[in-house]
Amino acid sequence: MIHGEIHQNVRLYINGRWETSATTGVSANPSDTSEVVAEYARADRRQAEAAIRAATEAFPHWSHSTPQRRADVLDRIGTELLARKDDLGLLLAREEGKTLAEAVAEVARSGQIFKFFAGEALRGGGGENVASVRAGVQVDVTREPVGVVGLITPWNSPFVVPAWKIAPALAHGNSVVFKPAELVSACGWALAEIISRAALPAGAFNLVMGSGREVGQALVDSPLVDALSFTGSMANGERILQAAAARRAKVQLETGGKNALVVLADADLDRAVDCAVQGAYFSAGQRCTASSRLIVESAVHDAFVAKLRQRLKTLKIGHALERGVDIGPVVDEERLAQDLAWVDVAREEGAEHVWGGEALERATAGHYISPALFLAKPSHRIAREEIFGPLACVLRADDYDEALALCNDTPFGLCAGICTNSLKHAMHFRRHAVVGMTMVNLPTAGVDFHVPFGGRKGSGYGPREQGRHAAEFYTTVKTGYMLA
Ligand code: NAD
Numbered sequence: 239m240i241h242g243e244i245h246q247n248v249r250l251y252i253n254g255r256w257e258t259s260a261t262t263g264v265s266a267n268p269s270d271t272s273e274v275v276a277e278y279a280r281a282d283r284r285q286a287e288a289a290i291r292a293a294t295e296a297f298p299h300w301s302h303s304t305p306q307r308r309a310d311v312l313d314r315i316g317t318e319l320l321a322r323k324d325d326l327g328l329l330l331a332r333e334e335g336k337t338l339a340e341a342v343a344e345v346a347r348s349g350q351i352f353k354f355f356a357g358e359a360l361r362g363g364g365g366e367n368v369a370s371v372r373a374g375v376q377v378d379v380t381r382e383p384v385g386v387v388g389l390i391t392p393w394n395s396p397f398v399v400p401a402w403k404i405a406p407a408l409a410h411g412n413s414v415v416f417k418p419a420e421l422v423s424a425c426g427w428a429l430a431e432i433i434s435r436a437a438l439p440a441g442a443f444n445l446v447m448g449s450g451r452e453v454g455q456a457l458v459d460s461p462l463v464d465a466l467s468f469t470g471s472m473a474n475g476e477r478i479l480q481a482a483a484a485r486r487a488k489v490q491l492e493t494g495g496k497n498a499l500v501v502l503a504d505a506d507l508d509r510a511v512d513c514a515v516q517g518a519y520f521s522a523g524q525r526c527t528a529s530s531r532l533i534v535e536s537a538v539h540d541a542f543v544a545k546l547r548q549r550l551k552t553l554k555i556g557h558a559l560e561r562g563v564d565i566g567p568v569v570d571e572e573r574l575a576q577d578l579a580w581v582d583v584a585r586e587e588g589a590e591h592v593w594g595g596e597a598l599e600r601a602t603a604g605h606y607i608s609p610a611l612f613l614a615k616p617s618h619r620i621a622r623e624e625i626f627g628p629l630a631c632v633l634r635a636d637d638y639d640e641a642l643a644l645c646n647d648t649p650f651g652l653c654a655g656i657c658t659n660s661l662k663h664a665m666h667f668r669r670h671a672v673v674g675m676t677m678v679n680l681p682t683a684g685v686d687f688h689v690p691f692g693g694r695k696g697s698g699y700g701p702r703e704q705g706r707h708a709a710e711f712y713t714t715v716k717t718g719y720m721l722a
Contacts, residue, residue, distance in 0.1 A: 241270075244277065245276040245278075248278035250285060250446055252292055254434075259448075261279075262280060264277050265333050267604075269559065275332050279447060280447060280449070280453075281453045283452050285446060286448070290456070290460050290462050293386040294386050315352045319432065320350070326425075327343075327344070329428055330425055340566075344397050347401075349401075350687050355708075358410075358708075365380045376722050384410075384712060389417065390450070390470065395525075410708075410712040417446050420449065458477075469526075471493065472696055475492075475699070490711045494697060496531060497683075498532075498671075498682075499657065500641045501514075502641070506659065506679075507542055509679060510542060517655065517684075519553065520564070523628035523629065526652060528626070534633070535638070536635065543592060553565060557601070567604040574606075581629065584631070596608050607628060611632065612631045642666075642670060651673045651694035653674065653682045655682040690702035690703070
């Protein structure tokens with residue numbers, strides 16, 4: 239396999255200038271670990287604090303810019319992302335390991351998000367003009383930007399998760415300090431490089447790569463950061479929530495899932511298998527919306543498992559850039575070791591092995607694993623804890639009521655799906671699944687870019703991301719009274 243370009247100019251972007259740092263990191267291609275994708279600057283605490291100060295100084299300028307200016311900036315970023323979806327998709331596939339088709343689609347969606355929020359900049363966060371209860375008084379309710387926002391993102395969707403935070407933040411007039419996950423530093427930098435050429439005032443947008451403990455924590459601790467939006471693990475989210483609450487910063491968390499796909503006896507089984515394969519295993523299961531629990535009604539349990547096993551046998555696992563590959567590698571050695579350890583846990587706790595879960599060798603040295611399927615009990619750890627890899631379990635349910643109860647028997651609440659031809663059950667499920675998003679005859683993973691995204695219970699905290707609802711987090715409400 240021919241190696242791609244090594245990105246060596248992956249620097250920090252602070253106060254409108256590109257900066258190097260005392261230490262650097264290296265990102266490698268998970269499909270071929272001999273290939274270096276980028277050498278990137280790692281910010282220290284002092285640089286993170288400089289970025290926060292720059293954002294603080296830029297805030298008065300950017301927050302009072304015209305909606306037309308903000309719309310133009312966002313539209314320009316969206317246009318470039320869409321125009322360059324192929325080369326940026328290639329970078330994403332090389333650095334994170336999702337297949338080229340998945341990666342190109344992610345970049346395109348990021349472009350659409352910037353375009354959507356260009357429109358939102360013009361429409362504004364929404365206001366009201368209300369008659370006062372007092373004679374001669376006028377009241378209006380308006381929305382203003384919050385201030386400096388710290389955006390902390392995970393490695394699994396390195397374009398789209400940053401896009402759905404940065405675009406609404408800028409659209410509503412906030413200034414930004416963006417901290418991507420280290421494993422995907424070049425993707426964060428590529429996005430920032432486009433933003434750096436979009437005619438923002440210096441300091442309105444800043445990029446600081448580096449460790450969560452040092453750079454991320456600097457954002458969490460700084461009294462100058464008014465709001466924090468974090469996507470990542472539940473454990474880190476919990477710590478950030480406590481720290482933000484202690485200093486009264488606004489906070490929004492998106493923190494994983496243990497999403498169920500319910501398959502009822504009246505479902506189209508081929509469609510249900512498609513939903514399960516796409517939801518549980520594509521992007522190597524490294525999606526917060528992955529269907530890691532397949533809850534199947536007894537009458538079709540064995541037939542569903544047999545069909546799913548057949549499909550798993552046909553999936554092609556390999557280099558993310560190879561034509562025809564369905565599933566790329568997992569992101570790094572640590573993840574692969576964790577996924578294999580989950581396979582051991584499944585066997586040790588007595589789950590019945592159906593397929594996969596083995597480390598695979600390919601022509602290039604990468605982090606390959608076959609998609610794993612087990613039959614589990616609701617008490618098994620593989621049915622309760624987030625795995626974030628290509629491992630799913632099937633749980634048997636006697637009927638719809640038991641399936642719904644199992645679906646809701648989890649500390650998470652991001653997304654839940656049902657495959658059925660019963661309108662009654664579909665409607666009931668949409669109302670009674672305790673989650674932020676429901677899917678009927680669709681995979682749990684794969685969402686639109688213009689509507690709210692997020693979860694309940696352990697999966698999220700604070701207002702939803704994406705769509706018009708993003709204004710709830712990125713603006714604050716002001717009520718104005720005036721004697722006419
Ligand atoms: P992670 O929690 O390890 O890291 C997320 C980000 O937080 C990274 O940028 C990291 O550097 C930073 N960070 C780590 N410690 C920090 C600290 N003390 N202070 C501030 N920042 C800190 O998560 P990950 O391994 O990168 O991503 C996988 C997790 O993300 C999974 O649990 C997954 O479910 C979740 N996720 C959730 C969603 C969602 O929308 N619900 C989407 C994608 C991923």
